[in-house]
Amino acid sequence: MDKCDNLTKGKAPPARTPDGHAKENTKDGNMSDIQAWIENEVKSNDIVVFMKGTPSFPQCGFSGQVVQIMDYLQVPYKGINVLESDDLRQGIKDFSNWPTIPQLYVKGEFIGGCDIVREMFQNQELQDLLNSKVTA
Amino acid sequence: MPMDAREIETLIKEALPDANITIRDLAGDGDHYAAEVVSESFRGKSRVQQHQMIYEALKGNMGGELHALALQTSVPE
Numbered sequence: 001m002d003k004c005d006n007l008t009k010g011k012a013p014p015a016r017t018p019d020g021h022a023k024e025n026t027k028d029g030n031m032s033d034i035q036a037w038i039e040n041e042v043k044s045n046d047i048v049v050f051m052k053g054t055p056s057f058p059q060c061g062f063s064g065q066v067v068q069i070m071d072y073l074q075v076p077y078k079g080i081n082v083l084e085s086d087d088l089r090q091g092i093k094d095f096s097n098w099p100t101i102p103q104l105y106v107k108g109e110f111i112g113g114c115d116i117v118r119e120m121f122q123n124q125e126l127q128d129l130l131n132s133k134v135t136a
Numbered sequence: 137m138p139m140d141a142r143e144i145e146t147l148i149k150e151a152l153p154d155a156n157i158t159i160r161d162l163a164g165d166g167d168h169y170a171a172e173v174v175s176e177s178f179r180g181k182s183r184v185q186q187h188q189m190i191y192e193a194l195k196g197n198m199g200g201e202l203h204a205l206a207l208q209t210s211v212p213e
Contacts, residue, residue: 093199097188098184098187098188098191099191099196099198099199099200100198100199110184111184112183112184112187113187115187115206115207115208116183116184116187119183119208120183
């Protein structure tokens, strides 16, 4: 699920970047730079969501669903907007061998996309995973 | 370019012949589907791996020609 460019039509681009250096490091970088950058992001942050838009302004319904779940669980996470860089947008799909966005990473491990995150949230698995892997 | 539900089913069946597949056209536009796939070959695999098997079966159509496919995978009871 989740290529949803049709849902973003008519919306303004994000007014600000969630993470200034993300843009700087990924823009115009080559593919191996992107892979190294992504690896560093998912390893140096406990919870990372690669998404379309930002946590405060998701630009895709599927990314929005993951944001809602994370906000509901009140866990801190880093949102990375893939719409800021075409290299990143393709690079994250190559990184995980996963064709769609959003993508959730916990402690460097790819957990899933929107469907899996929702399913895990509904059966309490996500809460258990976060509790066991991330110390508050 | 929308994709036919039958086409999706055929591609999954080719990769997972034992699969029990239910496909719903969510919006009635031939572009937003939900698929439930039950197959013995999912046994012992993580959800991510199970979904990756489906994406592989769809041969790169996912995220391209196929706009939205909500997936639910499981092993037979």
